[in-house]
Amino acid sequence: MKRLLIVSILLFAVILSAKTLTVIGPWAGPEMEKFMPVLQEFEKQTGIKIEYKIYRAEDLANLLPAQFAAKKAPGDVIFMWASFIREYGQRGHILPLNGVIDESKYLPGALDAVKVGNQLYGAAYTGKVKPGFWYRKSFFEKYNLTPPRTWDEFVELLEKIKRIPNIKAPIASGDGVGWPLSDVTEHFLITFGGPELQLDLIEGKVRWDSNLVMKGMSRLVTLLKNKYFGEPTEWTLVLKQWWNGDYALYFMGSWITGMVDDPNDLGVFALPGAAGVVFGADYAFVPKYTQYPEEAKKLIAWLCGPEGQAMQVKQGGHIATAVGIDLSVYPPVDREVAKIVQGVTVLPDLDDSIGGEFQPAFWDQLKLLWVAPDRLSEVIKALQEKAPKK
């Protein structure tokens, strides 16, 4: 009886002392299934329990400010936009990760978006590249199409595709919240305005009505006016339509490799002349109000370190931000995408980096541009109003 009592007390003490970290991320469905093994491996190695909760960044943007004001946080490690991490880090709601994350072990610039001066408020997990227009190799073979090497060839290709019977439009336009349109627009800006333009727009050093911006925007508008882009449709729905052959091309991030039936049938090309590519890292932070700061830092160091990242990229759809991850770890399609990153300037996502009022305005104005390309000047004016100013 006495022994049973002691065992019960010990068991109770163990239960009480067991720490459970809450990780909040945006991944659900197949994406979550690929993330869970990484968390489970950490649990196995450290004995620290983890609970994973799904929240979209858009919802967290509403929830976290109120939680922070009440000195609370819904999780111990939270994945969120870089702009948000910077802003709330400066306001003192986020634990600095200096000493936890070794910056020299990441791709150059990968952590810039979550740094303020010398303070590092976030860590970069794996990320996704937005390399260009994806196509099905089998579709291109069927219609004898080839990826373009010049702008003229690109337009010729679109014209050729437009003439294929039953095609809705050459390029599928993802929509829903609005970010798919912003991704393709950024690609045009980088290609025709240069990689530096993306950084200058983020910093507010360049106006939206400047020649550099207009150079990229007018090329995009030409394509929109010629109906080479389809009508904006919810992005996962249009993904299926594109895969079924309703569209020939789809501008999307590298996560697409984990969302199609046969990733080996995928091909991708950037706009001819693109010297930069957007790398959207998944940034995570530890809120100041976590109950377990040391354990949370331990988790973030492991997740964002080479071991956690290697486990994630192995499963497809992700590209490492940590250096030294061997290309052989990647599935074949992702390996090709990882190679693309090596040859060009890696850039942060424009609207994710600016955040705030600009982001929803950018998404919304692009929706307008897509259906009314003749209203470009109006769109540019609205964007300039919301853009950061140096």
Next chain:
Amino acid sequence: MKARTKYVAFFLLPAFTLIAVFVVYPVARTVTLSFFNESGKFVGFANYVRVLSSREIINVEGFRRGFPLGALVHNLLWIAIHLPVTLSLGLLLAVLLKNVRGGSIIKSIIFLGMVMPMIVGGVMINFIFDRNLGIFNAFIKLFGVQPKTWTAHPDTALLSLISGSVWLWTGFSTVLYSAGLETIPKDLYEAAQLDGASPFKIFTKITVPMLRPITIVVITMTLLWELKVFDIVYVATMGGPGGASNVLALQMYLYAFRAMDFNRSAVVAVLMTVSTLLVSLPLLRTLKEDQT
């Protein structure tokens, strides 16, 4: 008597405390916020001028070029279109279904729109007007009209939302009018029929005037809904494209939670409250006069 007053005060105290904490304080704080800037400096009506002169609230250029016209104007359009349509449709359905066998089942089906959470309603509106999935496109295709995603175009986004909301909201007025019709004495109709009055005359001279109190309730509730409409706009279009279907409540949300500008958000909140009071108070007074 004095002891009774004390008891009354004692029992009312918790309610008053809750009202003070959860109603009076937030309202006072919101009004105060609207007169201060981000650094807490009193700026008078500067925030009001800034908000009311912004293109998001009133877009003068839009009157020449087309949508967007600004959130405030869009709310007025909601009132101008949604109110008369739901009101007359509700009345018409209530009258038509009054003596129909199974009419109550049909009314219950119509009322389902009200039971549905408006967030779901927003998703449904998106589906209805979608180019590929929408029943609306399937219908108009029969008449040779080119399909499109109606919520994705600036000139049709707001009207799509309003018509979707008519579908969701008509059940409310139908049910209320149906209940009102039951209260009209049958003798009035019989007397009118004996006098040889036409169905139209009976409708305009008996039904409509006798339903006046119900009409006031329906108008008040519908107007309040139109002034504070948020959820279906948020879900279906997020106020787009290019702000073409934006409304005041959504703009208030964007100022507060995306721009983190609580002062401008407070201005919109005050404007919404004032307009709601301006609309509802006279109507409620009329209702009270009718009852006395």
